[in-house]
Every structure is written in structure tokens, then in C-alpha cells.
Amino acid sequence: MNTISKIEKLYGKVIFEGRISVLTGMHIGRSMEFAAIGAVDNVVITDPLTKYPIIPGSTLKGKLRYLLARTKSNTGYLSDIAQESEEIKRLFGSMGDKEKAYVSRLQFFDLFINEESVEAIKKADTDLYVTEIKFENTISRSTAQAMPRQIERVPAGTVFDLKLIYNIENEEEFEQDMANLFEAIALLEHDYIGGHGTRGYGRIKIDISHYECKFAQEETVRAVEEILKPMLQ
Known part of the structure; x- marks a missing residue:
């Protein structure tokens, strides 16, 4: 059994606070147990409220983490x-190590649409409430027949x-952890998130506009600022 020693x-x-621009x-999808005739084939995941x-x-x-x-x-x-490697395990966590389990140093939150963005989408001519429909078509190799489908997308x-x-659990590892985090962000900006990325879906821009070091000694705050300032320029 793995243990956190x-x-x-x-x-x-x-x-860290910022924004992700689509x-x-x-398309980040969710499963559908039932779809009515004529309904969208692949819907996006939404806030239930x-x-x-x-x-x-x-x-x-x-x-x-994957990238x-x-x-x-x-x-x-x-x-x-x-x-x-340990540098990835400690940053993102790992419960699959038989000798030692790592608790993620990074904490992630669900991302919600910015209110200004919601209002802009409502005014736009989209197919659905705050999303759009993309019609895709694949050809069956066995029958040569077209198989159209509708995919819901965030515009x-x-x-x-x-x-x-x-x-911050190890001050000496902070700089390497931050370098890895920002490397992963840069990689994602040159990749995609969600489905159908090889067809151009899911390209994003990540902007971290603000950070704050809390619950730390003054010398730690200064060290954090010295490391992060050039990374965020």
C-alpha cells in the first residue's frame, strides 16, 4: 500500500489568478444517456446551476501533466x-507509487465563464444559449456514405x-516547480484542450495576470517575487 510518510x-x-481565452x-464533452432525434450529438460539460x-x-x-x-x-x-520523475509527481501528485504517495502541490479549480464574456456571447448570433453548433462529416470507408454529426462548442x-x-513545501524546489508549471502552460498554448484538437478545436491562450504569496514569512515572500517576476513578464 502506498503511504504518505x-x-x-x-x-x-x-x-495565481488570470484567464483562459478560447x-x-x-469541445469538452459530457456523456448523454439519451438524445432525442435531431438533438446535438456531442454536448459540452456545463455548470448544473x-x-x-x-x-x-x-x-x-x-x-x-500529460504534456x-x-x-x-x-x-x-x-x-x-x-x-x-519526482518533479512531476510532487507538482501534480501521485497515488500510484508503491513506496510513497505524493500530494499535489498544485490545486486546480473549475473554470467558469467570465461575466463580461457571457453577456457578449448572449448578444452574438450563436446557435444555442451560450454555445455554437459545428457540423462535422465523416465518410464510412466501407459504404462511402457520409455520416454527419453535430458537435456543441464553446465559441x-x-x-x-x-x-x-x-x-510552498520546499523552498529550494520552488524555482524548479515554477519553471515546470510555466513550461507546461507554454506547451498547452501550442497544443489543444478538449476533443477534436487535430481538426483545430480547443486552441487557447493562458494569461496569469496576478499572483499573491500568503501565509509566508517576509523572506519567503521576497524569494517568491524574485523568482516569479521574470517568469511573468
Whole structure:
């Protein structure tokens, strides 16, 4: 059984805030047990209260980890989570290690549409309430017949509010953790999030506009600022 042998000391928390801008239509889907005739085939995941689309924190975390793990692999292929390097495990967490479990230093939140963005989409001529429909067509190789389908997308121009929290558990590892985080963000900006990315869906821009170091000694706050200032320029 994997165990967390020691709880690391908490030297402080760094709270990042910013936004994710959708550059091309984005589809992060959810399952449908029933679809009426003529209904959209693939719908996006939404907030159950507002019915607005969201970007689940787990989706963002998983994509960032996946891209970073691919670049850090020394085997020529994507390693199993248990075989990932410690720098990835401590940043994103790992419960698959038989000897030691790692609690993620990064905390992710579900991303909700910015209110200004909601109002702009409502005024736009989209197919649905705050989303659009993209008609896709595939050709069956066996019958040569077209198989049209409708995919719901978050339209380009939509903006989501972003929040991340990083726990400072080892001051000497902070700079490397931040370098890895911003490398993963840069990789994602040159990749995609959600489905159908190879057809142009899910291109995004990530902007971190503000950070705050809390619950930390003054010397830790100064060290954090010295490391983050050039990274955020």
C-alpha cells in the first residue's frame, strides 16, 4: 500500500489568478444517456446551476501533466504515472507509487465563464444559449456514405476565469516547480484542450495576470517575487 510518510511543512501559498481565452471553438464533452432525434450529438460539460460551459479543473490539470510528462520522459515513450520523475509527481501528485504517495502541490479549480464574456456571447448570433453548433462529416470507408454529426462548442472569444494555488513545501524546489508549471502552460498554448484538437478545436491562450504569496514569512515572500517576476513578464 502506498503511504504518505511525512506531511511536508507549509511555508506559504502562492495564489495565481488570470484567464483562459478560447481562440478556436472548444469541445469538452459530457456523456448523454439519451438524445432525442435531431438533438446535438456531442454536448459540452456545463455548470448544473447556470448551464454555462465550464473547463473542469481536472481537465486542465490532466492536460498540463500529460504534456509535461511527455517532454520529461527519458524512455522514448510516455511513462506510467508511477515511473514519472519526482518533479512531476510532487507538482501534480501521485497515488500510484508503491513506496510513497505524493500530494499535489498544485490545486486546480473549475473554470467558469467570465461575466463580461457571457453577456457578449448572449448578444452574438450563436446557435444555442451560450454555445455554437459545428457540423462535422465523416465518410464510412466501407459504404462511402457520409455520416454527419453535430458537435456543441464553446465559441472562439469566450473567456474563462483562472485560479491556481501552489503550496510552498520546499523552498529550494520552488524555482524548479515554477519553471515546470510555466513550461507546461507554454506547451498547452501550442497544443489543444478538449476533443477534436487535430481538426483545430480547443486552441487557447493562458494569461496569469496576478499572483499573491500568503501565509509566508517576509523572506519567503521576497524569494517568491524574485523568482516569479521574470517568469511573468
